[in-house]
Amino acid sequence: MTYRAPISDILLALNHGAGLQAAVKAGHYGDFDGDITAAVLEEAGKFAGDVLAPLNKVGDEHGIKLADDKVTTAPGWPDAYQRWIAGGWNAVSGPEAFGGQGLPMAINAACTEIWSASNIAFGLCPLLTLSAIEALDAHGSEELKQIYLEKLVSGEWTGTMQLTEPQAGSDVGALRTRAERAGDGTYRIKGTKIFITYGDHDMTDNIVHFVLARLPDAPAGTKGISLFLIPKFMVNADGSLGARNDIYPSGVEHKLGMHASPTCTMTMGDHGGAVGYLIGEENRGMLCMFTMMNQARLGVGLEGVGIADRAYQQALAFAQERKQGRAVGKKGDGLDPIIVHPDVKRMLLQMRSLTAAARSICYATAVALDISTRATDARVRAEAAARGALLTPIAKAFSTDIGNEVTYLGVQIHGGMGFIEETGAAQHYRDARITSIYEGTNGIQSIDLVTRKLAANDGASVWALLDELSGIVKQVEATNDPAFGTTGAKLRDALGSLERASKWLLERVASAPNDALAGATPYLRLFGSTLGGCMLAGEALAAKGNGEAGGDPQRYVTVARFFAENVTVQAGSLEKTVTDSAEAVNGADAVLLG
């Protein structure tokens, strides 16, 4: 079945949950006209449904091929990519000086969800290009920008990010790829990178690789890493393509999912070394990486949202069609669609509410990151930057965790059919699996949240957010709408748990770091469940207040209530896990090594 972008849900989450509308009104978005949001997203949804969604299964089944040093993508993919460029979709949030539309990251975030939902393996390619654009725009020389940026922004060329090596995964500082100064200002790069997404493909004439490498005299670890731009084909002075550069795909991985997205081993130096151009300063490559990390991590979080929504739509359609058994109390001949069964309803609501919560968290992250660069007031920018930094690991990890949970339920609702590849539910389940691993494993996100984001300003960013969320909870409590059930109480309890767990961790980040680290994963889940619950409640209130929900705001109230009573309700347990279980975790050597 195809994919239909849930425009009403997206607009409610973007404008109200994430606060885009208020931010625009407050002038933090400059001259951005919020009225165009709906039109852009409608068009994006149309492109995704018409062009990208039909290729999702094709790509999974065909996969990619490597032969004669070239990667070939699945049938229809190069053509779809050309339509993607022609439609201007690659340039949505690109810098206007280089042909981009300069739209807010928040708009692009909604688009990224839509691309990921329709075809996650396709959407991954521009996601990488976006990171490349950001690195080049922020740290590249004027000359490099002139040559490469416009083509990357339009999508005529794609970008790759090359960090990983066999011995250097999460530990980037362990990389060994060598860069030598060529004497003419360029460098020659030799080494092997693995797990390089879209490291080679046949969708564009050229590919611009961004490669981390180490100079001969570089210090050890992350302080000795430099970032280089390495074109697949050299670019002549007139902009035409020149010689083939010495960077080749030497292998492709056979993966659990994302079959259509080539994951390459890249070899540099078999022919004298790849010509590379320094981005930023020597030995400051990690700085360039950090620049784009927020956006890349948010992008992966949005993949989680997208794949979850796709799985939900498919499961919902199946549950409405598949007939087995009778509803309680019904007698006589005939069968009912399985959606009448409370347990199936529960699974669908779990899918929908988890997806909606993750969406809101991701969009709120995007709005914060937007304000951090667009607002005129420095204090507003700084606060938004802190908010964006705080939310990024939650957006990445919570959304991709739930992407896996939701696609799991998508298979479950299909019963035995879900295990059959033809059905398509299993593809979403397989594709989702990488999102909680790449761009920093979710464990690393949790550690980032505790040790860097929570601890950054002694918790100030967290307390500020809790204050805001508390305001939403007060409004829920004040409505006295019985449709909210116990939502207010659940959210109130969760805020208390989140505050206490935050304080407990803050007290230990420096003094007992292993205790803080042991609680990182349950803490992130506690944070996401509490934040998501409050945001959904806020959106339900907004829908009730201004009719955003297309005439039925109670839908959003039900989703918010379900989430509070099924997900946010776990906050108390998660708090106890954070505060009580560090001793068991850190004292477990005898169990694990015995």
Next chain:
Amino acid sequence: MTYRAPISDILLALNHGAGLQAAVKAGHYGDFDGDITAAVLEEAGKFAGDVLAPLNKVGDEHGIKLADDKVTTAPGWPDAYQRWIAGGWNAVSGPEAFGGQGLPMAINAACTEIWSASNIAFGLCPLLTLSAIEALDAHGSEELKQIYLEKLVSGEWTGTMQLTEPQAGSDVGALRTRAERAGDGTYRIKGTKIFITYGDHDMTDNIVHFVLARLPDAPAGTKGISLFLIPKFMVNADGSLGARNDIYPSGVEHKLGMHASPTCTMTMGDHGGAVGYLIGEENRGMLCMFTMMNQARLGVGLEGVGIADRAYQQALAFAQERKQGRAVGKKGDGLDPIIVHPDVKRMLLQMRSLTAAARSICYATAVALDISTRATDARVRAEAAARGALLTPIAKAFSTDIGNEVTYLGVQIHGGMGFIEETGAAQHYRDARITSIYEGTNGIQSIDLVTRKLAANDGASVWALLDELSGIVKQVEATNDPAFGTTGAKLRDALGSLERASKWLLERVASAPNDALAGATPYLRLFGSTLGGCMLAGEALAAKGNGEAGGDPQRYVTVARFFAENVTVQAGSLEKTVTDSAEAVNGADAVLLG
């Protein structure tokens, strides 16, 4: 990497957690000599590690082939199956009158875990044969038993269970396969079955199919279903094989996992109809099915335990070898194995403790089912039958849920490598996915638990169990061993939650069935988390008391504590979900259909 059966853990869970030792002492196992348990399991572990484990990946990669109406299994599989028969492993719990060893189901349960861990797709075949044996032994005519039972017990022939049709999955009553009386006491069966596990293969000379079908004059629904034995090859009077019967594999499924296990579409009637022999009485086929349901569901639960343990062993080995980053506080050159990181320890402990809890629950189920048939005292038998019936849906659903969770974490610990098929972690993740679906989806298990098991005797079986568990908790509290941390308190709270949730559901099963059904899934999780937590604590106490743990009982204390503080601790939230969220679930039509 290979698989090593965790014999000490298994023996502790079997003898103490599940109470096998006490039951033997009390005389409930007749003349069974408990001292042989360890020897049998050691041998099973050796066979599994030497013969079955090496074929697991081979089977996944080769899959099976259907050509010329015949299914061919992966290289080495037919030979391994012959060694399986020769080793007597198929006959462990088979009836002695037909060549079986007549060992308790509890011993076979531990063996089933071991087969599933080493090679889940292989182990599935004898699991089906076991169900066939049980149906034939309990309901077959003496003549049919004489012809078929010995060969099924030895494994010389395998069995299939054929229920599912395209329109009849969870809703067995909707099946349409027709059986007509042939006039000679036999029947002619025509129809198509789908999802038939090992419906055809090349590991044995003959296959004995057990097929549900409907007579022309049968009532509608489940009351009009009869069970037939249909041999692949007819059996001559002298026991030699005769003509090919009219039942053929007409298709095989392309599945997410379990690639080595053929999942066949079976067609009967292209050549006049398959010759079938009635098992039990006409229109009483569902009764025969119910006979074997407990054992089959327990078997699938044990698949969950097995695949979880396999994933754990692989992840543990990886975490001990893979070096990335440094332990907190370590400086200078060099990297540490990732097992030093608290977040990795947490994942490993989560895997290990979930597996251990599920194992204990499954073994306890087996012991109860054993006592229900072996004890001499009718009251003891009846109580054990109720206990076994109560535990079966929990054993099935909790264990397969955690099989999926644990294999998920197994992939996660491998990082990017986990997504690469070559690593092997992904195979476990894929293989595990079917276990929460087949043999009754886990949603159906939850509903069975609430509507049939909890409600069967107005909760008496549950209250009896809670009393026992409370006794364990008192002992934990009494030890004052600080290594237990907050285990006692967590278990005590959980028992309260389980009791309250049980009462809440009991009050609604009849009066507000949809409310009870809406809470079924969280209730089963609450039950499993509480029961598992208490059992692990009981095992830790036993290990401390009698040195079962091979010199280090604190290992079991740590596992029990971790489980209580990370899993059982969720009981309070799950209770609230059961009691608070029915309204949101059942009022969600506007959300799901809007």
